[in-house]
Amino acid sequence: MTDKNVKATLFHQSAHLQEQDLLPASVCCPFCGSTERALSAVLQEKPDVTLLYCRACHAASASRMPKPETLEKYYSHYYDDYDDKQEKITLDAPDRMATHIVRHALPSMGDLSGRDIFILDYGGGDGSISTKVAQGLLDLGAAKVNIALVDYDRSTIATSGERIQISRPDDLTKIASLTMDLVIASAVVEHIPEPREILTKLLSSLKVGGVFYARTPYVTPLSKIAKTFNSNFDFTYPAHVHDLGAKFWNNVVHVLPLEGRFGVLRSTPSIVETSFEQHFLRTLAAYVLKMPGYVFKESYGLVGGWEVFITRHSQSA
Numbered sequence: 001m002t003d004k005n006v007k008a009t010l011f012h013q014s015a016h017l018q019e020q021d022l023l024p025a026s027v028c029c030p031f032c033g034s035t036e037r038a039l040s041a042v043l044q045e046k047p048d049v050t051l052l053y054c055r056a057c058h059a060a061s062a063s064r065m066p067k068p069e070t071l072e073k074y075y076s077h078y079y080d081d082y083d084d085k086q087e088k089i090t091l092d093a094p095d096r097m098a099t100h101i102v103r104h105a106l107p108s109m110g111d112l113s114g115r116d117i118f119i120l121d122y123g124g125g126d127g128s129i130s131t132k133v134a135q136g137l138l139d140l141g142a143a144k145v146n147i148a149l150v151d152y153d154r155s156t157i158a159t160s161g162e163r164i165q166i167s168r169p170d171d172l173t174k175i176a177s178l179t180m181d182l183v184i185a186s187a188v189v190e191h192i193p194e195p196r197e198i199l200t201k202l203l204s205s206l207k208v209g210g211v212f213y214a215r216t217p218y219v220t221p222l223s224k225i226a227k228t229f230n231s232n233f234d235f236t237y238p239a240h241v242h243d244l245g246a247k248f249w250n251n252v253v254h255v256l257p258l259e260g261r262f263g264v265l266r267s268t269p270s271i272v273e274t275s276f277e278q279h280f281l282r283t284l285a286a287y288v289l290k291m292p293g294y295v296f297k298e299s300y301g302l303v304g305g306w307e308v309f310i311t312r313h314s315q316s317a
Contacts (some may be wrong), residue, residue, distance in 0.1 A: 123188030221301030
């Protein structure tokens with residue numbers, strides 16, 4: 001998982017993998033281990049890679065995962081055509097994303113006055129979003145914010161003052177359970193071939209009252225509509241190896257081997273990545289498509305992406 005893994009779908013491009021690039025097919029869902037999986041879409045042919053929908057946990061995942069060295073090669077040339085870092089940022093307005101996360105996490109986190117807050121930013125690149133979140137928490141009364149930024153990209157955004165401290169743990173083994181007030185995993189889960197253990201560790205790191213935030217693509221329904229009109233829809237495999245919507249995220253705390261009691265605070269279509277100022281038509285289309293998802297939830301799929309806020313209620317069941 002690298003910073004290149006967490007950029008906008010706009011910049012993802014599919015690659016046709018050869019047999020030597022792929023791991024053997026697995027019959028089990030990588031999230032829950034179930035073998036009750038059904039064909040959802042074809043990602044590529046010769047060799048065949050399909051998208052399989054798990055009837056148990058509602059995740060859709062690639063039938064064959066790319067080898068680690070395949071992904072390393074894929075991402076090593078991923079942005080060769082983009083010289084300006086600003087062209088690669090997921091969101092037109094990172095401040096809006098940070099405000100969004102703070103607003104919906106705060107009710108569970110409680111009074112911040114005089115507290116030291118601990119954030120785990122998983123796959124956050126240089127920490128652009130988490131540092132803005134940290135500033136928002138400071139503005140609401142937190143004394144200091146400590147950000148643990150776990151990503152292969154070792155660059156770190158500059159911060160103003162000493163009240164925001166950034167550390168760079170090598171991996172999640174360095175993060176203890178029950179230590180984090182906020183965990184951010186924005187646009188990263190869909191890139192992880194073996195996600196079960198990682199998701200479990202991310203949620204387990206939450207303190208009681210802590211909040212986990214994730215957003216992921218959910219494009220299978222859109223791809224089926226496109227196919228009906230004989231239009232090509234790029235799933236962006238192998239950049240994306242999972243497609244995760246409302247049914248998955250609404251049930252994820254019951255799927256993973258978690259100790260303690262967790263609950264979903266908010267589960268909705270994901271925040272629109274673009275702005276009217278920079279991408280008017282794309283932004284308008286996103287809002288129009290997502291709007292019914294706020295009402296019909298699991299029964300409506302044309303949202304493009306889903307997001308969830310999950311809180312930890314207790315250390316034990």
